[in-house]
Amino acid sequence: MAQNPHPEQKRRVGETDGGAVVVRDDGGLEAQYDEDRLAALRAVLEPRTLRILQQLLASETGALSPKEVAFRNNDITESTVRDHLRSLTDRDLVEKLEPEVETVPNRIPRTYYAVSEYGIELLKQVGMYDGLAILYQVYQRMDRPEEIRIIEEWENRPRPDWL
Missing domain, CATH: 1.10.10.10 (Winged helix-like DNA-binding domain superfamily/Winged helix DNA-binding domain)
Incomplete structure (x- = not known):
């Protein structure tokens, strides 16, 4: 299993919030991507x-x-x-x-x-x-x-x- 390069920040990935994927860290940062956009990004790549x-x-x-x-x-x-x-x-x-x-x-x-x-x-x-x-x-x-x-x-x- 990969080591977190920033052990002071605990990330929670994959939580859903109304159909969106939410990435949170303990520093208060949050990024939200809806699943359709993630699928479109994968398609573009x-x-x-x-x-x-x-x-x-x-x-x-x-x-x-x-x-x-x-x-x-x-x-x-x-x-x-x-x-x-x-x-x-x-x-x-x-x-x-x-x-x-x-x-x-x-x-x-x-x-x-x-x-x-x-x-x-x-x-x-x-x-x-x-x-x-x-x-x-x-x-x-x-x-x-x-x-x-x-x-x-x-x-x-x-x-x-x-x-």
């Missing part, structure tokens, strides 16, 4: 989720289509990306965006995803928000196939409200 969230944020428009995300992640299929983005949407970590035009040209996706303000807040909390500028620079230098360039250059692609 999952490597594939973290990578996708950072890629969405490191894009020029702040939103990517599943095809663009799949292009940036050659180890997963577009179908898997779609499933993952739906799951992240259900957890309120990303939001689904659609173009605000009546007709979308062929070869242009009709659905895009952007990290929600809540997702950004969680990324900042776990220290994974800083450094996105480096990812942005890396993606700007990547060679892209024509189908990805066409999507990126489409002038009516949606943008998140926070951008």
Whole structure:
């Protein structure tokens, strides 16, 4: 069993208070996390989720289509990306965006995803928000196939409200 590095402080972890996890020490400090937020923090720290969230944020428009995300992640299929983005949407970590035009040209996706303000807040909390500028620079230098360039250059692609 691990030794407490501060034996003068007795911690009580895991007490619940109205559905929240409470951490208390004898020094009067208290931190409270609701279980949904803890689950969201765990999800953000999952490597594939973290990578996708950072890629969405490191894009020029702040939103990517599943095809663009799949292009940036050659180890997963577009179908898997779609499933993952739906799951992240259900957890309120990303939001689904659609173009605000009546007709979308062929070869242009009709659905895009952007990290929600809540997702950004969680990324900042776990220290994974800083450094996105480096990812942005890396993606700007990547060679892209024509189908990805066409999507990126489409002038009516949606943008998140926070951008």
